[in-house]
Amino acid sequence: MNRRLKAWIYTFLSQVKWLLVVPVAVGLGRLRTQKQIISAWPQGEIKLGPRLVLFIHFDRGGAVRPQVLHYIQEFKANGREVVFVTNSGKLRPEALAELQAHCAAVLVRRNVGYDFGAWADALQHLGLPRADTQEVILANDSVFGPLLPLGNVLLQIDYDKADVWGLTESWQVRYHLQSFFLAFGPAALRAAGFRAFWANVRPVPMKTYIVKRYEVGVTQAMMRAGLRCAALWNYEALTAMAGRDALSRLLEEDETDLGKVDPLYAMRRKQLLHIRERMAERVALNPTSDLWRQLLLAGFPFIKRELLRDNPSRVQDVGDWAELVRETLGADPEPIRRELRLMLKGKAP
Numbered sequence: 001m002n003r004r005l006k007a008w009i010y011t012f013l014s015q016v017k018w019l020l021v022v023p024v025a026v027g028l029g030r031l032r033t034q035k036q037i038i039s040a041w042p043q044g045e046i047k048l049g050p051r052l053v054l055f056i057h058f059d060r061g062g063a064v065r066p067q068v069l070h071y072i073q074e075f076k077a078n079g080r081e082v083v084f085v086t087n088s089g090k091l092r093p094e095a096l097a098e099l100q101a102h103c104a105a106v107l108v109r110r111n112v113g114y115d116f117g118a119w120a121d122a123l124q125h126l127g128l129p130r131a132d133t134q135e136v137i138l139a140n141d142s143v144f145g146p147l148l149p150l151g152n153v154l155l156q157i158d159y160d161k162a163d164v165w166g167l168t169e170s171w172q173v174r175y176h177l178q179s180f181f182l183a184f185g186p187a188a189l190r191a192a193g194f195r196a197f198w199a200n201v202r203p204v205p206m207k208t209y210i211v212k213r214y215e216v217g218v219t220q221a222m223m224r225a226g227l228r229c230a231a232l233w234n235y236e237a238l239t240a241m242a243g244r245d246a247l248s249r250l251l252e253e254d255e256t257d258l259g260k261v262d263p264l265y266a267m268r269r270k271q272l273l274h275i276r277e278r279m280a281e282r283v284a285l286n287p288t289s290d291l292w293r294q295l296l297l298a299g300f301p302f303i304k305r306e307l308l309r310d311n312p313s314r315v316q317d318v319g320d321w322a323e324l325v326r327e328t329l330g331a332d333p334e335p336i337r338r339e340l341r342l343m344l345k346g347k348a349p
Contacts, residue, residue: 034117034203036110037125038089041096046083046105046126050134053082054122056115057141062090064098065339068141072102074150080137085122087111113203115140115179116214120201129189135159136189138182144339145302147331153232153301159185162230164222167300169231171284173212176219177231178288180304193225233300238287241294242275264320268293271317289313296324303336309343 053075072082081104089110099106157165163185166177219229288304322333
């Protein structure tokens with residue numbers, strides 16, 4: 001069976017599933033209440049400053065990983081107050097104590113509605129945006145990092161140039177900023193389109209629906225509202241890094257003695273050819289998986305957890321991730337390795 005036929009069958013089955021399952025999932029989402037918060041710290045009125053982060057977390061056991069604490073501490077060190085929202089339904093006492101030292105508030109909620117359900121719930125619960133709110137950053141624990149100081153990233157966010165910022169952008173499904181990090185500035189927070197979008201988020205129990213309707217939808221809604229959306233690591237610049245020059249350099253390396261015997265070179269060549277083939281066919285790539293190497297080479301301080309844990313897109317050249325982190329970013333990969341020891345099943349880091 002050729003690749004085009006496989007792609008057609010996959011698309012057809014996906015559409016059938018969408019038509020059959022979505023109405024049921026949406027119906028359940030409409031029946032469920034958006035309010036799923038079980039407990040809040042501090043109790044009573046929660047005072048917040050003008051620059052906030054709503055950070056979404058999930059861990060079945062109610063633990064908080066060291067990498068997550070590091071991420072939160074980086075936000076706090078750069079003048080952002082963090083509201084920690086866990087979808088775990090519980091937090092271990094020691095985890096709550098650590099969070100209280102670094103967060104302005106901690107909300108514990110049921111795992112209903114995924115990240116977008118949690119963000120919508122938190123916005124409503126906290127009455128955001130308030131009159132003095134100047135920035136709301138939506139972030140989650142789906143990444144390892146930051147591997148470099150987060151301040152360098154936050155300083156690049158300029159609300160004179162765009163109203164909504166993401167770190168990366170994708171053209172898959174439709175153009176959108178990827179939702180693991182979204183920053184909304186003053187104009188976005190005051191826009192009717194912002195309030196309308198979040199008021200209509202429902203806790204639908206279907207991840208593909210959440211991605212299509214909300215992850216893709218939030219950028220589309222903001223643009224329809226006349227807001228400017230931009231990414232710090234834009235798609236065109238990343239794909240340009242996989243251009244002919246990169247391929248020529250890799251082919252030259254293949255001709256060296258090391259290149260002829262090292263499988264990592266072969267995997268890098270295969271992945272680069274895969275990227276260029278998709279570019280030639282105008283098929284959208286996922287920057288945080290397909291273009292992970294280009295991102296790190298461009299100074300991106302994160303690696304997606306699912307890339308190292310599951311590699312669902314079967315990216316071929318991820319085997320030397322630790323070497324790239326160490327040599328390109330000058331960062332220590334050991335904190336990620338420690339977490340992978342607890343996460344991986346049947347594979348090496």
